[in-house]
Amino acid sequence: MPDIAILLLLLTPLVGGVLVTILGKKNYAEIITISSASLVLIQVIFILSKVIHDKTITAFGNMFYIDSLGAVILLPISIVGFVAVLYSKNYMGHQYDMGMVDDKHIVRYYQGINAFLLSMIVVPITNNLGIMWVTVEATTLVSVLLIMLYFKENAIEAAWKYLIIATVGLSFALVGTVFFYYANINSGTSEDAMDWTGMVHNSKLFNPALVMIAFVFILVGYGTKAGLAPMHTWLPDAHSEAPTPVSALLSGVLLNCALYGIIRFRIVTIGAIGTAFSNELLIILAVVSIGIGAASIYFQKDMKRMLAYSSVEHMGLVSLGIGFGGLVGVYGAILQIINHAIAKPLMFFASGNVSQKYETKVMSKVKGVIKVMPMTGTLFLIGGFALVGMPPFNIFLSEFLVLSSGFQSGQFLAVSVVIVFLVVTFAAFLRHLIKMIFGTPAAEVKKDEMGKLAVIPLAILGSLVIVLGFYIPSQLQELIHNASVIINGGGFA
Amino acid sequence: MEPLQLDIMEISGAILLIATFGVIARRGFMDWLNAYRLQSIVLAGVTAVIGYVTGIWEIYVAAVLTLLIKSIAIPKVLTYVTRQLEMESKTETNPYLSLRASIIVSALLVALAYFFSQQLPFKSDPVVDIYLPVSMAQFFLGLLALVNRRTALSQVVGLLVIENGLFLFTLALTHGVSLIIEVGIFADILVGIVISSILLFRMSRTFDSLDVGNLENLRDD
Numbered sequence: 034m035p036d037i038a039i040l041l042l043l044l045t046p047l048v049g050g051v052l053v054t055i056l057g058k059k060n061y062a063e064i065i066t067i068s069s070a071s072l073v074l075i076q077v078i079f080i081l082s083k084v085i086h087d088k089t090i091t092a093f094g095n096m097f098y099i100d101s102l103g104a105v106i107l108l109p110i111s112i113v114g115f116v117a118v119l120y121s122k123n124y125m126g127h128q129y130d131m132g133m134v135d136d137k138h139i140v141r142y143y144q145g146i147n148a149f150l151l152s153m154i155v156v157p158i159t160n161n162l163g164i165m166w167v168t169v170e171a172t173t174l175v176s177v178l179l180i181m182l183y184f185k186e187n188a189i190e191a192a193w194k195y196l197i198i199a200t201v202g203l204s205f206a207l208v209g210t211v212f213f214y215y216a217n218i219n220s221g222t223s224e225d226a227m228d229w230t231g232m233v234h235n236s237k238l239f240n241p242a243l244v245m246i247a248f249v250f251i252l253v254g255y256g257t258k259a260g261l262a263p264m265h266t267w268l269p270d271a272h273s274e275a276p277t278p279v280s281a282l283l284s285g286v287l288l289n290c291a292l293y294g295i296i297r298f299r300i301v302t303i304g305a306i307g308t309a310f311s312n313e314l315l316i317i318l319a320v321v322s323i324g325i326g327a328a329s330i331y332f333q334k335d336m337k338r339m340l341a342y343s344s345v346e347h348m349g350l351v352s353l354g355i356g357f358g359g360l361v362g363v364y365g366a367i368l369q370i371i372n373h374a375i376a377k378p379l380m381f382f383a384s385g386n387v388s389q390k391y392e393t394k395v396m397s398k399v400k401g402v403i404k405v406m407p408m409t410g411t412l413f414l415i416g417g418f419a420l421v422g423m424p425p426f427n428i429f430l431s432e433f434l435v436l437s438s439g440f441q442s443g444q445f446l447a448v449s450v451v452i453v454f455l456v457v458t459f460a461a462f463l464r465h466l467i468k469m470i471f472g473t474p475a476a477e478v479k480k481d482e483m484g485k486l487a488v489i490p491l492a493i494l495g496s497l498v499i500v501l502g503f504y505i506p507s508q509l510q511e512l513i514h515n516a517s518v519i520i521n522g523g524g525f526a
Numbered sequence: 527m528e529p530l531q532l533d534i535m536e537i538s539g540a541i542l543l544i545a546t547f548g549v550i551a552r553r554g555f556m557d558w559l560n561a562y563r564l565q566s567i568v569l570a571g572v573t574a575v576i577g578y579v580t581g582i583w584e585i586y587v588a589a590v591l592t593l594l595i596k597s598i599a600i601p602k603v604l605t606y607v608t609r610q611l612e613m614e615s616k617t618e619t620n621p622y623l624s625l626r627a628s629i630i631v632s633a634l635l636v637a638l639a640y641f642f643s644q645q646l647p648f649k650s651d652p653v654v655d656i657y658l659p660v661s662m663a664q665f666f667l668g669l670l671a672l673v674n675r676r677t678a679l680s681q682v683v684g685l686l687v688i689e690n691g692l693f694l695f696t697l698a699l700t701h702g703v704s705l706i707i708e709v710g711i712f713a714d715i716l717v718g719i720v721i722s723s724i725l726l727f728r729m730s731r732t733f734d735s736l737d738v739g740n741l742e743n744l745r746d747d
Contacts, residue, residue, distance in 0.1 A: 161707070163703050163704065163706075163707035163710070164706070164707060164710065166707075167707060167710030167711060167713075167714060168710075170711075170714045170718075171710075171714060171717075174714065174717050174718055174721055177721055177725075178721060181721075181724070181725065181728070184728065184732070186732050186733070186743060187743050187744055189725060189728050189729055189732055189733075189741075190740075190741040190742075190743055190744055191744060192725060193678065193722075193725055193729065193738070193741060194741065194744075196718070196721065196722060196725070197672070197681055197685065200685055200718060201669070201672065201685065201688065204665075204688055204689065204692055207692055207696075207711075208665075208692065208695065211695065211696050211699060211700060211703070214700055214703060215648075215699050215700050218700060219649065225704060226700075227703060227704065227707065240647050242647045243646070243647050246646065269744070269746070270744040273744075274744070329746055332746060333746065338746065
């Protein structure tokens with residue numbers, strides 16, 4: 034039964050991509066991809082309900098393994114995937130009408146989106162860490178293709194930097210993976226030594242020195258892909274030059290997939306050498322990321338680059354929560370993953386509407402969004418409030434949990450530095466945002482929304498941002514709680 | 527292990543290193559490509575030797591894949607790309623470090639690779655002892671080629687050398703991960719090369735050169 038469920042889940046985007054290729058028409062491609070993304074969402078919800086009930090699902094022998102940790106990564110992928118595809122119809126349609134892209138590009142775009150979804154889905158459900166590496170590398174390749182959809186100079190530059198830096202970075206992750214594999218072989222494992230479950234089981238037998246080196250490689254490797262500073266340099270370019278729905282997927286969920294790689298290996302690491310080593314490294318990278326995010330947001334002129342740097346900051350906050358450890362910190366970190374995955378795409382979609390309306394991404398040229406597009410403007414503001422951690426929106430709660438766990442674990446220096454950075458981000462981000470949203474728009478800007486499907490995806494995400502601020506469904510709470518237990522090395526026999 | 531096997535392993539390791547230096551010490555893209563092709567053929571041979579020594583049949587499959595993809599398919603694709611491109615972009619005229627300096631740096635990096643591999647807590651066995659430092663040296667030299675050159679083509683070659691190093695590293699240390707992962711990695715490389723070739727075309731069309739110094743539009747200031 035789980036075999037069939039997993040097979041169907043993987044087949045859905047695959048068949049979607051194939052159908053788009055065969056039919057090769059804009060209208061068909063849109064309908065097919067919207068249906069494949071919504072089918073993925075439905076199936077993921079079904080699988081998640083199984084995970085809540087059974088704790089873990091294994092399929093095809095030991096090849097696929099979904100526990101609560103995989104589930105909390107899988108859920109945002111399916112939600113944001115669905116919303117991004119919904120948003121694409123209008124956004125790419127507008128680009129098409131403007132002559133930015135032609136039929137061939139649109140087909141290529143929807144092929145890419147299906148392939149992108151497929152590669153991201155495999156990451157949190159595979160048990161084999163080698164396959165995980167292969168699929169993370171595959172996400173790089175697919176997303177490079179999506180970024181190069183436009184023939185602009187900037188897109189070529191962004192795609193090239195992303196391809197080279199992410200590939201070199203991931204080669205470090207492969208070295209780390211091989212080190213762990215080697216340690217597992219030498220602990221006399223009987224099953225496939227790449228399986229995460231077996232690795233955690235044997236982790237006590239691993240050579241501590243080897244595990245330390247291996248974890249550093251993993252952190253540098255997957256950290257590059259997750260956009261942790263100082264390896265983040267490709268991120269603002271790639272995320273700002275991609276078509277907006279792709280930016281939302283890159284920022285909202287792809288970064289989580291890379292972070293997920295670090296988290297999986299961290300669990301093995303703490304099994305072998307305890308928490309101190311990995312926590313310290315994570316906290317250092319996190320503080321640097323949050324600092325760089327804050328400084329870059331302060332000086333930012335480009336709307337999408339600002340959002341990209343905010344992703345660097347939020348990935349830092351997630352690592353910070355995991356680094357502080359304890360049930361509260363890790364719970365906050367996972368909640369932060371989910372909250373960020375909802376709020377960031379909302380902001381990208383809103384900025385996409387704004388940049389299509391004003392035909393610029395430069396923030397100083399955008400004025401009075403709320404007068405021109407009342408719905409988009411309001412949702413833009415809500416998303417912005419959420420991103421900077423203002424109560425009562427969702428990210429406030431997770432940031433609060435992360436910071437308070439820092440106090441509990443006695444990391445006063447790190448917490449106080451981070452609070453200073455967060456205050457800077459808060460002020461700078463809101464100043465940029467409020468300047469865009471209020472004020473008098475230029476007379477030639479036509480006052481209407483970009484279209485129904487340019488607002489509905491935002492409204493879906495916006496309502497999630499508001500609801501998750503004061504109410505988390507008990508099923509989701511249980512998933513996050515179980516995932517936190519797994520990350521802390523418990524709950525695994 | 528027989529002395530003949532040891533000899534073969536040592537000589538093949540030396541050829542791999544020399545071929546890697548070929549990438550560092552030459553200016554022309556075709557020279558790099560030839561060095562890479564030589565390296566990949568030797569790598570396929572080494573893979574087969576390790577397969578013979580360890581008696582795992584999956585390693586033979588990896589050897590065949592290495593021969594087909596890395597020494598035939600990838601050089602073919604890249605040769606095709608360079609034929610289509612402007613002539614002047616094929617040679618590296620202005621690396622950050624001069625050729626002489628980069629050879630000295632490379633020699634130091636090789637020494638560093640041998641030093642590191644002695645420090646790492648691995649069980650001693652001839653395959654590991656001979657090939658591990660070579661693989662690390664390839665990794666380092668690939669990184670050097672990547673950061674030291676200005677043309678986009680040489681960055682691709684740098685990536686390929688890094689990848690060969692990783693392949694040898696994995697093979698020497700673990701005698702190959704399972705076949706499905708190997709196939710996945712090969713597929714990733716091949717697709718990566720195709721994508722970077724497309725990007726190279728666009729870059730030469732848009733910027734009229736392959737100098738990565740042109741890629742400086744996107745910055746925060």
